[in-house]
Amino acid sequence: MSIPFTTQIINLLASILLLIAFAMLSQRRILSLIKLFAWQGLALSASTFVVAYSTAQHHLYYSAALTLLLKVLILPWLLHRLIHKLNVKWDVETLINIPTTMLVGIVLVIFAFNLAAPISQLSESITRGLIGIALASVLLSLLMMITRRKAVPQVVGFLAMENGLFFAATSATHGMPLVVELGIALDVLVGTFIFGIFFFQLRETFDSLDITHMEKLKDD
Amino acid sequence: MDAVGILPLDVLGGVILLWLVLGLFGLVLQNTPHLISSIIFPLGAIAALVVAGTGLWALGAAPSIAVLPLGLPDLPLHLRLDPLAAFFLILLGGASFGVSLFSAGYFRSMAGGMLALLCLEYHLFLASMALILVADDAYMFMVAWESMALSSYFLVTTDHAIPDIRKAGFLYLLVAHVGAISILLCFGVMQGGHGIGAYTFAAMREAHLSPFWSSIAFLLALFGFGAKAGVLPLHVWLPEAYPAAPSPVAALLSGVLLKTAIYGILRITFDLLATQLWWWGVLALALGLITAVFGVMFAAVQGDMKRLLAYSSIENAGLLLVGIGLTVIFHVYGKDALAALSLTAALYHCLNHAFFKSLLFIGTGSILHATGERNMGRLGGLIRKMPWAAALMLVGVLSISGLPPFNGFVSEWLLLQAFLLSPGLPNSYINMLIPVAAAVIALAAALAAYVMVKFYGIIFLGQHREKALEQAHDAGIWERIGLTWLAIVCVVLGLAPVFVVQHLDQVTRMLLGHGLGNAAAGWLFLAPVDIERASYSPVIFLSAVLGVMLMTALGVHRFYHGRLRRGPAWNCGFPVQNARMQDTAEGFGQPIRRIFEPFFRIESELPSAFDTHPRYHGRSDDRIWFALYLPIKSLTEKLSSRASLLQHGRIHLYLTYTFATLVVLLAFV
Numbered sequence: 001m002s003i004p005f006t007t008q009i010i011n012l013l014a015s016i017l018l019l020i021a022f023a024m025l026s027q028r029r030i031l032s033l034i035k036l037f038a039w040q041g042l043a044l045s046a047s048t049f050v051v052a053y054s055t056a057q058h059h060l061y062y063s064a065a066l067t068l069l070l071k072v073l074i075l076p077w078l079l080h081r082l083i084h085k086l087n088v089k090w091d092v093e094t095l096i097n098i099p100t101t102m103l104v105g106i107v108l109v110i111f112a113f114n115l116a117a118p119i120s121q122l123s124e125s126i127t128r129g130l131i132g133i134a135l136a137s138v139l140l141s142l143l144m145m146i147t148r149r150k151a152v153p154q155v156v157g158f159l160a161m162e163n164g165l166f167f168a169a170t171s172a173t174h175g176m177p178l179v180v181e182l183g184i185a186l187d188v189l190v191g192t193f194i195f196g197i198f199f200f201q202l203r204e205t206f207d208s209l210d211i212t213h214m215e216k217l218k219d220d
Numbered sequence: 221m222d223a224v225g226i227l228p229l230d231v232l233g234g235v236i237l238l239w240l241v242l243g244l245f246g247l248v249l250q251n252t253p254h255l256i257s258s259i260i261f262p263l264g265a266i267a268a269l270v271v272a273g274t275g276l277w278a279l280g281a282a283p284s285i286a287v288l289p290l291g292l293p294d295l296p297l298h299l300r301l302d303p304l305a306a307f308f309l310i311l312l313g314g315a316s317f318g319v320s321l322f323s324a325g326y327f328r329s330m331a332g333g334m335l336a337l338l339c340l341e342y343h344l345f346l347a348s349m350a351l352i353l354v355a356d357d358a359y360m361f362m363v364a365w366e367s368m369a370l371s372s373y374f375l376v377t378t379d380h381a382i383p384d385i386r387k388a389g390f391l392y393l394l395v396a397h398v399g400a401i402s403i404l405l406c407f408g409v410m411q412g413g414h415g416i417g418a419y420t421f422a423a424m425r426e427a428h429l430s431p432f433w434s435s436i437a438f439l440l441a442l443f444g445f446g447a448k449a450g451v452l453p454l455h456v457w458l459p460e461a462y463p464a465a466p467s468p469v470a471a472l473l474s475g476v477l478l479k480t481a482i483y484g485i486l487r488i489t490f491d492l493l494a495t496q497l498w499w500w501g502v503l504a505l506a507l508g509l510i511t512a513v514f515g516v517m518f519a520a521v522q523g524d525m526k527r528l529l530a531y532s533s534i535e536n537a538g539l540l541l542v543g544i545g546l547t548v549i550f551h552v553y554g555k556d557a558l559a560a561l562s563l564t565a566a567l568y569h570c571l572n573h574a575f576f577k578s579l580l581f582i583g584t585g586s587i588l589h590a591t592g593e594r595n596m597g598r599l600g601g602l603i604r605k606m607p608w609a610a611a612l613m614l615v616g617v618l619s620i621s622g623l624p625p626f627n628g629f630v631s632e633w634l635l636l637q638a639f640l641l642s643p644g645l646p647n648s649y650i651n652m653l654i655p656v657a658a659a660v661i662a663l664a665a666a667l668a669a670y671v672m673v674k675f676y677g678i679i680f681l682g683q684h685r686e687k688a689l690e691q692a693h694d695a696g697i698w699e700r701i702g703l704t705w706l707a708i709v710c711v712v713l714g715l716a717p718v719f720v721v722q723h724l725d726q727v728t729r730m731l732l733g734h735g736l737g738n739a740a741a742g743w744l745f746l747a748p749v750d751i752e753r754a755s756y757s758p759v760i761f762l763s764a765v766l767g768v769m770l771m772t773a774l775g776v777h778r779f780y781h782g783r784l785r786r787g788p789a790w791n792c793g794f795p796v797q798n799a800r801m802q803d804t805a806e807g808f809g810q811p812i813r814r815i816f817e818p819f820f821r822i823e824s825e826l827p828s829a830f831d832t833h834p835r836y837h838g839r840s841d842d843r844i845w846f847a848l849y850l851p852i853k854s855l856t857e858k859l860s861s862r863a864s865l866l867q868h869g870r871i872h873l874y875l876t877y878t879f880a881t882l883v884v885l886l887a888f889v
Contacts, residue, residue, distance in 0.1 A: 095872060111883070115886055115887070135886075142879050142882070145875050146872050146875045146876050147872070154871070
């Protein structure tokens with residue numbers, strides 16, 4: 001059984017996406033984390049482009065361009081600027097040590113593939129089998145948000161999670177309507193702005209970006 | 221009349237917009253507060269008068285319908301102006317005209333920023349109430365209902381610097397939201413899963429629900445709207461929120477907002493639900509009676525004048541509910557003439573209460589301005605300092621006491637007629653219940669008069685109880701205009717019942733399919749059933765009273781003139797009379813407190829006979845608060861303290877919750 005060339009490329013890009021997700025999970029430095037995030041965005045944009053080409057759906061070209069613009073250029077730039085202003089280039093502290101996190105991550109990937117198997121059987125689209133990857137990268141990003149102590153990596157985790165969701169949308173259903181995609185893109189952008197403001201507030205209040213300080217906000 | 225192609229609904233839409241614009245203008249003018257009070261409020265009042273006029277116009281016209289291009293996609297907003305809505309619009313416009321004019325004077329001394337916000341919320345409040353009345357789908361209704369609740373919450377908490385007022389506002393908001401949820405569920409039941417188009421009232425009228433689901437819908441409506449009207453046991457917020465609110469706001473809350481709740485019950489029971497069941501009527505009747513007696517009993521023992529009026533509002537809500545219950549019973553058993561009579565009585569009472577209660581509430585505002593005192597125990601003798609307010613409030617007091625020829629008498633008389641003229645209904649239990657209910661109504665009416673004697677007597681008659689009252693000044697010009705308008709309407713409603721009842725016929729015809737028919741014997745006599753059985757002519761009554769008074773005055777003038785001797789009155793052995801010898805608010809309510817002792821939770825401390833500085837302290841509290849609300853409160857607190865175990869303040873744990881939930885859902889669903 002020969003697989004069409006485009007599908008092979010998409011599969012390749014999907015695996016890159018998953019690999020980057022793992023890389024982000026293990027990355028200790030914030031700057032590299034943001035770079036990885038940009039690369040993940042690029043992979044996503046490329047895969048969307050290929051899906052658009054192979055299925056000849058024009059609106060997917062727009063969303064590929066949008067992804068490129070937003071996730072590869074604007075958001076990393078915003079995050080860079082934020083880090084510069086906050087002066088937080090130090091290492092990322094994790095709550096659980098990295099090898100354990102990776103092991104948990106592998107379990108999650110197996111879980112996600114297992115879960116996605118029946119859905120992929122149903123799917124008629126050329127990109128079937130990728131739902132597992134998408135789901136895995138969502139779960140991995142969520143794991144990353146849980147295990148990081150500082151606020152900035154958590155935001156990167158949040159954005160990466162959105163990448164996974166977006167990938168699921170393009171791979172399983174050939175993309176959402178453009179209106180929805182525009183809406184989500186705007187949400188992500190606004191969300192990042194809000195996080196940025198939140199960082200400054202956090203630093204002003206606690207003199208640190210360590211979110212464990214927020215335990216004090218609990219109402220007794 | 222429709223030659224120009226303008227429908228009443230168009231005019232109304234324009235006025236609602238105007239109110240919103242006026243509110244926004246208030247914000248713009250916050251640096252010139254005198255402009256807000258002397259331009260925006262009077263303009264709002266004129267708009268209110270237009271609303272009343274539109275209502276009167278629409279009462280006779282065919283229902284007009286509009287679909288607004290606003291709202292969510294595929295969920296346009298529907299409006300409809302039918303006689304029922306028109307009637308309540310007259311009420312809204314008429315009462316708020318007076319209250320707005322009064323506000324123009326009342327809020328004069330308020331700071332600019334606060335006044336601007338108040339002006340915005342005040343007009344938003346009026347606009348949302350008008351929208352409730354013309355809403356023709358559940359979505360529009362709920363949006364307007366919630367805007368009304370929120371804007372009135374902010375109005376209630378105008379003086380939010382005072383902790384008690386914040387507490388009262390919170391209680392109000394809480395009950396309002398519990399009620400709103402119930403109303404939402406009620407619409408959900410009536411929509412009955414017929415798809416997205418079924419949220420309009422037109423679709424609900426067509427959906428024939430089974431008796432079970434109809435009953436559920438009715439009970440939810442009774443609960444939800446009852447919470448707004450102050451029906452037992454959801455009345456606790458009224459005596460807190462009304463005194464907390466500025467007087468004109470309290471007037472609107474009691475005079476108009478309470479009526480929107482009655483409107484909701486009428487709309488759902490008679491218009492949207494196709495069939496009624498007899499036990500609904502019995503339930504409403506019983507609840508109404510309990511509420512009425514409870515309200516008036518508590519009104520009798522209050523020392524704060526606004527709390528007293530708040531409890532009196534609870535009583536009146538009870539009477540309205542009694543009228544509605546009676547209508548349901550008669551309607552179900554096919555006695556449509558009697559159903560029309562009791563509905564007419566209920567509607568008439570709505571109208572009356574809107575005017576006389578607004579009058580009394582804004583009157584308390586004038587007193588508050590003049591003296592800075594809400595406690596009746598520190599007032600007294602104000603009739604000499606505030607002749608205008610005293611004379612106009614006397615009209616309100618006589619009306620609310622149900623004395624002819626004022627308006628309160630007409631509606632209570634009609635209601636009692638409906639009770640007394642009821643022939644044998646097929647259900648013998650109800651037959652036995654109704655005379656008892658009539659007796660209870662009579663009791664409530666008599667006690668209401670007692671309460672009003674206390675209210676007026678303690679505040680206006682006798683001597684000043686405090687030195688500071690010497691400096692009290694009368695109501696200002698705007699305040700006088702507002703009071704006068706409401707007083708005039710009270711008198712007109714009392715003197716022209718034939719005219720009013722003829723117009724109410726449109727509403728009863730729409731709701732029951734049966735009007736009161738020829739209720740009037742000529743223009744002079746109101747005879748709801750038969751001229752042989754009972755008739756009432758306020759004009760003749762008034763002429764007789766005036767005649768007797770004139771004769772007496774003439775007689776006195778003729779035979780006693782010149783031999784008049786002024787001496788100290790009633791000084792049987794007391795050479796000195798001072799203010800401390802007068803009956804107090806506490807003392808006046810004492811008999812009621814003794815008679816109905818089991819219903820109150822009384823705390824009192826009596827001083828010992830040898831105390832050189834005797835102090836008396838007494839409190840009568842509501843048993844329902846302790847028996848029902850405090851347990852609910854402690855249960856809620858217990859549950860939320862359990863729930864707060866989940867709160868650590870650690871984002872990682874929260875994210876782990878999310879993560880675990882996601883994984884579990886993915887794995888098992």
